[in-house]
Amino acid sequence: MVVKRSILERVLAFIYPERCCCCGKPVACGSVVCEACRPELHRITPPVCPMCGRGDGECGCGRHKRHTDRCVAPFYYSGAAKSALHRLKFGGKEYVAEMFALAMEQTVIREYRTVKFDCVTAVPLSLSVQKARKYNQSVLLAKRLSSLLGITYRDLLIKQCETIPQRELPAFRRSGNVLGVFDVALQDIESMESGFNVLLVDDTVTTGATLDECAKMLKLYGAKYVYAVTATASRLPDDS
Ligand SMILES: [Zn+2]
Ligand SMILES: [Zn+2]
Secondary structure (H helix, E strand, C coil), X not given: CECCCCHHHHHHHHHCCCECCCCCCECCCCECCCCXXXXXCCECCCCECCCCCCECCCCCCCCCCXXXXXXXXCEECCHHXXXXXXXXXXXXXCCHHHHHHXXXXXXXXXXXXXXXXXXXXXCCCCHHHHHHHCXXXXXXXXXXXXXXXXXXXXXXXXXXXXXXXXXXXXXXXXXXXXXXXXXXXXXXXXXXXXXXXXXXXXXXXXXXXXXXXXXXXXXXXXXXXXXXXXXXXXXXXXXX
């Protein structure tokens, strides 16, 4: 994966070498992933499940109906993509969002090309987690993606209370863990005309419980369709 750089960016990259998004080693100017990590990025390629967006043999959703109309992701949550996501989420490496947003843009264009989105929004963090992490990785991804796609970003959701991180729970407890924890940002959502379509962004999806709970609230407040895109998707429902 190579990104075009201006002359100023090239000079800055010479002084401050760019780093591989996945392992942190220096890379050539304009590269975002090193030679060793590139084959370890496990891309999700078509045909994908029309519900959960995983490839052949990796879908565990059973095509059950959810509040989220569809979900897609460019990478599986494994190998170098898993490392990159950890660096974004827990390592303070905000620049990793760029690599994921570019890949998510391609996936959205490929899978949702017939959908007209009114806005992009992100799965929120609770105030205490956001304060500790300094940023919400899903908002970083969503804002970058919104500018790549030319669709307005809006903070439509609020996380009302702290929950146990989903990754620490077995699959069967995850829906209950997020039940009722999200609300809408009333002023923002009331400015939308009823029947709007949302592109909902999160960093990763496992069972889809978090996205589903967010989509439920968005639809309660007038969304017609909620399509989700995440940076990564687990290979199996309880993989992470
Ligand atoms: Zn690397
Ligand atoms: Zn599926």
